Amino acid sequence: MQFLTLIQYFERLEATAKRLDIFEILAALFRLSNTSEIDKIIYLLQEQLLPSFYTVEMGMSEKLLIRSIADASGKNLSEIHQHFQASGDLGKTTECFLSAQLGTNLDVHTVYSQLRRLAELSGEGSVENKVEALAALLQSATPTEAKYISRFVVGRMRLGTGNASILEALSLAKTGERKPKAILERGFNLCSDLGMVGRILFSDGIAGIEKIRPTVGSPIRMALCERITTPEDVIKKIGRCSIEPKLDGFRCQIHKSEGKVEIFSRNLERTTLMFPELVQATKTAINAKSIIFEGEALSYDDRTGELHPFQVTIQRKRKHGIAKAATDIPLKLFAFDLLYANGNDWTNRSYADRRKLLGSLITDNSVIELAHADETDDPIEFSRIFQTAIDEGAEGVVAKRLDGPYKAGARDFNWIKLKRSYKRTLADTVDVCLVGYFNGKGTRAAFGIGAVLATVYDPNTDTFKTVSRIGSGFSEKDWVCLRKVLDFNASNSIPPRVVSTLTPDVWVHPHTVITVMADEITRSAMHTCGKDANGIGYALRFPRAQGFIRNDKNPEDTTTVAEIVRMSENQKLIKLG
Numbered sequence: 001m002q003f004l005t006l007i008q009y010f011e012r013l014e015a016t017a018k019r020l021d022i023f024e025i026l027a028a029l030f031r032l033s034n035t036s037e038i039d040k041i042i043y044l045l046q047e048q049l050l051p052s053f054y055t056v057e058m059g060m061s062e063k064l065l066i067r068s069i070a071d072a073s074g075k076n077l078s079e080i081h082q083h084f085q086a087s088g089d090l091g092k093t094t095e096c097f098l099s100a101q102l103g104t105n106l107d108v109h110t111v112y113s114q115l116r117r118l119a120e121l122s123g124e125g126s127v128e129n130k131v132e133a134l135a136a137l138l139q140s141a142t143p144t145e146a147k148y149i150s151r152f153v154v155g156r157m158r159l160g161t162g163n164a165s166i167l168e169a170l171s172l173a174k175t176g177e178r179k180p181k182a183i184l185e186r187g188f189n190l191c192s193d194l195g196m197v198g199r200i201l202f203s204d205g206i207a208g209i210e211k212i213r214p215t216v217g218s219p220i221r222m223a224l225c226e227r228i229t230t231p232e233d234v235i236k237k238i239g240r241c242s243i244e245p246k247l248d249g250f251r252c253q254i255h256k257s258e259g260k261v262e263i264f265s266r267n268l269e270r271t272t273l274m275f276p277e278l279v280q281a282t283k284t285a286i287n288a289k290s291i292i293f294e295g296e297a298l299s300y301d302d303r304t305g306e307l308h309p310f311q312v313t314i315q316r317k318r319k320h321g322i323a324k325a326a327t328d329i330p331l332k333l334f335a336f337d338l339l340y341a342n343g344n345d346w347t348n349r350s351y352a353d354r355r356k357l358l359g360s361l362i363t364d365n366s367v368i369e370l371a372h373a374d375e376t377d378d379p380i381e382f383s384r385i386f387q388t389a390i391d392e393g394a395e396g397v398v399a400k401r402l403d404g405p406y407k408a409g410a411r412d413f414n415w416i417k418l419k420r421s422y423k424r425t426l427a428d429t430v431d432v433c434l435v436g437y438f439n440g441k442g443t444r445a446a447f448g449i450g451a452v453l454a455t456v457y458d459p460n461t462d463t464f465k466t467v468s469r470i471g472s473g474f475s476e477k478d479w480v481c482l483r484k485v486l487d488f489n490a491s492n493s494i495p496p497r498v499v500s501t502l503t504p505d506v507w508v509h510p511h512t513v514i515t516v517m518a519d520e521i522t523r524s525a526m527h528t529c530g531k532d533a534n535g536i537g538y539a540l541r542f543p544r545a546q547g548f549i550r551n552d553k554n555p556e557d558t559t560t561v562a563e564i565v566r567m568s569e570n571q572k573l574i575k576l577g
């Protein structure tokens with residue numbers, strides 16, 4: 001495909017915020033694509049060269065891009081800088097300075113491989129080489145192509161295409177069905193690589209997707225918990241179950257094959273280098289040639305058996321001084337699931353079987369230990385186990401269905417969490433994605449921000465729906481920092497996939513996730529979350545931010561509309577009871 005053709009689709013995507021339009025445009029684009037380029041097209045739509053666990057980064061700042069534009073156009077830096085100050089968009093600035101170019105008929109393959117080459121330049125002199133290579137690429141492009149290349153390299157494309165929309169459009173383009181088959185979703189959940197799913201679907205159809213299996217080295221999208229607020233209701237829902245403490249640390253998915261170990265975080269980033277003691281223990285204390293297993297890693301006092309709070313564990317999240325931190329704050333991994341062992345996929349086996357095998361593979365408990373678990377079908381016993389877990393420093397418990405499979409990428413009732421906070425205010429905190437902010441009044445006027453517009457995710461429509469306006473819980477320092485982050489993601493109009501009846505002073509692309517606590521959930525005509533036929537949705541009452549930006553969460557990881565509706569119903573039950 002000519003790169004210019006792809007750009008025309010980017011322009012159409014940019015011009016709409018309607019989810020249905022986005023979906024139709026993507027499906028039309030995929031129908032035009034061939035097997036050798038579909039993966040590249042998907043990655044470019046996702047604003048990446050490869051999934052993040054490959055750790056291939058562009059490594060281009062705005063400053064370096066300005067130097068490339070100068071090289072390509074022959075204009076001086078200050079002129080370009082000035083234009084950028086006025087336009088606020090380096091894409092538009094590039095287009096303007098290269099407006100006389102005719103282009104060289106670039107195709108998708110060429111642009112993608114040049115960008116990959118640029119990203120992979122490293123070592124001495126690589127900065128200069130990157131600037132030069134990008135200038136050459138910009139020079140070979142038409143002005144419109146150059147606009148998008150510039151936006152891509154600094155991560156500012158903002159096409160608004162979520163994974164769910166891409167998956168749906170792939171399904172329609174290739175199988176004629178709009179709702180992706182469960183098998184297509186499972187394929188993606190097992191490999192976490194939409195480009196690869198596209199490539200296999202194009203070359204081998206659904207039969208090829210069916211063959212996707214867990215692969216050591218490729219992270220599997222992680223299973224998550226549903227919420228239920230009382231032990232009685234948990235047992236009603238899943239019967240006799242296993243109850244594990246919900247520990248507050250880092251979720252680790254650990255892969256080992258032939259002595260090589262990789263660790264992935266909750267949002268599939270590679271964290272191997274951060275946790276050397278876990279790498280070492282996986283090599284020596286896990287009796288399997290190849291394995292994928294999961295657990296929660298946290299700082300822990302071996303002598304007293306005391307779990308340290310998250311504020312201690314979080315200090316291990318660092319890029320420098322790793323060896324010293326590992327000595328000062330050693331981690332212990334409480335292993336709770338097994339996904340793959342010695343060549344066999346275990347994700348479809350029962351929880352009970354997976355746990356049994358996992359326990360038998362751990363040969364030394366000093367760094368990796370099987371997570372504690374109790375089994376019961378008695379609500380009173382359940383409450384006692386819950387209380388013991390809290391007393392020992394856990395944030396709650398996770399109840400697990402004994403015959404449940406490991407459902408990659410799913411939040412369902414195979415795992416149910418009960419947290420301590422259920423008993424206080426609202427059942428659990430809510431993770432929200434910010435899509436705008438309101439200018440401050442009074443003392444906040446100085447910050448230019450006084451409240452944020454928060455949304456939750458609707459996976460059925462791949463949209464973000466408003467649930468609250470949040471103005472408390474942030475310190476002065478937080479507001480300043482928050483505004484900077486939000487301004488970086490600002491949008492001139494309502495961003496794609498956002499559904500809102502409120503209009504904030506500044507719209508922001510869905511990117512920033514925060515956790516909030518609230519007193520309760522009320523019905524409200526102001527918000528679009530769970531809106532019914534009468535136009536009445538759901539809203540958080542007395543919301544307040546907890547902590548700060550959740551860099552470990554993607555926008556699609558926020559609480560869902562369905563969860564909010566369920567939380568609202570649960571609170572009714574509690575009130576009635």
Ligand code: ATP
Binds near residue numbers: 224226244246266415
């Ligand atoms: P939260 O924001 O409440 O920590 P979350 O949205 O990240 O939760 P949930 O599905 O609510 O994810 O809870 C699952 C998380 O709980 C896991 O990602 C994991 O890090 C943590 N966890 C701690 N102990 C366990 C356990 N025994 N089994 C499963 N998950 C556990």
